Amino acid sequence: MSCDRSxxxxxxxxxxxxxxxxxxxxxxxxxxxxxxxxxxxLKDESTHPSGSLKHRLARSLFLYGLCNGWIGPxxxxxxxxxxxxxxxxxxxxxxxxxxxIAVMPRSTSAEKIAQIAFYGxxxxxxxxPAAMYEESARLAxxxxxxxxxxxxxxxRATDWRGNNNIAExxxxxxxxxxxxxxxxxxxxxxxxxxxxxxxxxxRYRRLPTKLCLADPEASVFHxxxxxxxxxxxxxxxxxxxxxxxxxxxxSFVPELIDRAYAVPDAASIAxxxxxxxxxxxxxxxxTGTNLWAVAQLIGEMVLRGEKGSVVTLLCxxxxxxxxxxFNDDWLxxxxxxxxxxxxxxxxxxETGVLTQAT
Numbered sequence: 603m604s605c606d607r608s609x610x611x612x613x614x615x616x617x618x619x620x621x622x623x624x625x626x627x628x629x630x631x632x633x634x635x636x637x638x639x640x641x642x643x644l645k646d647e648s649t650h651p652s653g654s655l656k657h658r659l660a661r662s663l664f665l666y667g668l669c670n671g672w673i674g675p676x677x678x679x680x681x682x683x684x685x686x687x688x689x690x691x692x693x694x695x696x697x698x699x700x701x702x703i704a705v706m707p708r709s710t711s712a713e714k715i716a717q718i719a720f721y722g723x724x725x726x727x728x729x730x731p732a733a734m735y736e737e738s739a740r741l742a743x744x745x746x747x748x749x750x751x752x753x754x755x756x757x758r759a760t761d762w763r764g765n766n767n768i769a770e771x772x773x774x775x776x777x778x779x780x781x782x783x784x785x786x787x788x789x790x791x792x793x794x795x796x797x798x799x800x801x802x803x804x805r806y807r808r809l810p811t812k813l814c815l816a817d818p819e820a821s822v823f824h825x826x827x828x829x830x831x832x833x834x835x836x837x838x839x840x841x842x843x844x845x846x847x848x849x850x851x852x853s854f855v856p857e858l859i860d861r862a863y864a865v866p867d868a869a870s871i872a873x874x875x876x877x878x879x880x881x882x883x884x885x886x887x888x889t890g891t892n893l894w895a896v897a898q899l900i901g902e903m904v905l906r907g908e909k910g911s912v913v914t915l916l917c918x919x920x921x922x923x924x925x926x927x928f929n930d931d932w933l934x935x936x937x938x939x940x941x942x943x944x945x946x947x948x949x950x951x952e953t954g955v956l957t958q959a960t
Contacts, residue, residue: 609675610668613698617664620697624651629775630916632881637954639909640900641781644916645772646883652693653686653717654886654918656844658768659760659795660690663750664698666759673700678747680705682734684792684843685714686918687752692723701747705738707731711843713922731839732848756795757853762802769803772913781911785903786861788814788896788914790845790888791823794854796915801858812860816895816914818870821846823854824862841926841936842870842887844917863895870894871927872943874920880951884920887927892917897947897956904954 627649632642650657667673678701681691688704695702702723706715707730715725728737735753742749760767776782787804791797801813817824818840825832833850840846847854867887874890892914900912926932933940950956 606675610671610673613668613673614665616697617661617668617694620651621661626771626775629772629913630881630883632877634900634951634954636952637900637904640903640954641779641911642896642900643776643779643784643911643913644881644889645768645775645913646916647768648883648886648916648919650690652690652721653922654690654844655768655796655915656686656690656918657693659752659756659793660687660694662759663691663752663755664694666755667748667750672748675699678703678742678745679750680738680742680745680747681750681752682706682738683752684731685710685718685922686844687792688723688725689714689717689721691750692718692721696722703741703745703747705734705741707734707839709839709841711923712925714843717922752793752795753847753851753853755853756793756851757798757855760795760799762799763806767799767803768796769800772800773803773807773809776911776913779911781909783809783911784811784913785908785910786812786814786896786899786912788816788892788899788912790816790891790915790917791854792845792847792851794823794851798853798855798858801855805858813858814895814899815859815862816845816891817862817864818842818846818891819864819866820848821864822848822850823856824864826850826854827856827859827862830856841867841938842891843923844886845888845891861899863898865891865894866943868938868940869943869946871933871938872940873897873947874927875940876944876947876951878920883916885916886918886920886923888917889915893947894943894956897950901950901955
């Protein structure tokens with residue numbers, strides 16, 4: 603389609619002005635008194651204007667679509683999302699005066715649905731995560747709109763060499779720390795865009811940092827890393843929103859991952875709760891997934907007598923999951939017992955070693 607170049611130019615200016623008003627997210631140091639030789643940091647992505655790590659992706663996807671001539675002044679934006687990307691895209695769509703429709707599983711938290719509506723977005727529900735792709739493409743075609751398709755374009759929409767991407771930001775903020783070059787960066791994957799950006803940047807800057815994938819047990823990504831012939835899984839989906847997928851997404855680049863941990867949902871939720879209490883800042887379930895993998899890596903460092911830093915992401919606020927992960931009745935209804943994992947995570951903060959929950 604042919605887009606109004608003047609409108610596109612102004613739309614890019616609006617997005618760039620919003621970026622210019624927004625300061626970078628904070629890098630928080632998490633106290634680990636039991637492990638004086640290891641420093642743990644959280645890149646707090648919950649402080650973005652739309653409240654999550656996906657703010658960066660949504661901004662990049664809109665700029666990518668605008669510069670490719672896919673988005674014009676009357677384009678309806680459609681996205682497949684479990685919530686956070688949809689919230690962030692709704693934020694930018696409202697800024698540009700565009701209609702936005704999120705295609706998401708019915709299980710998406712009520713808080714995320716409410717945030718999408720707050721930014722003027724609409725929610726279109728499907729019964730399973732696997733149904734989002736086809737339904738999003740169908741809906742966009744029916745409306746003459748644009749299917750943003752984060753799962754295909756995430757890894758190519760972001761400039762991984764610089765331009766204040768998350769990787770450049772982390773290493774810049776680490777520059778004055780005791781161990782400025784992390785031994786490990788730990789990240790989950792939904793689209794795979796963030797892990798691709800980090801992995802490429804590490805290689806581009808010729809850094810020794812290794813990249814670890816924290817993946818829900820139900821996800822296919824850790825299975826694919828172990829066996830490249832495995833590209834799909836039929837397991838019941840994880841309750842951790844935003845990371846883990848039933849299929850290998852086009853934006854996931856496995857060659858950039860040095861290690862992967864499969865994390866049970868109960869461990870993710872328990873770790874998110876423990877971390878929220880210890881740092882006085884509410885953390886969502888995917889942050890708990892990251893922390894569970896971090897604890898295992900740090901435990902290995904302790905046993906080997908290694909010193910250094912580990913960085914991971916605080917992806918979004920636990921406030922988005924008050925009706926789910928932070929609701930005891932919700933957990934009980936699903937038979938999710940987090941107590942053993944909570945005790946294991948508390949022991950990690952006390953000893954520096956994660957004793958696996960049973």
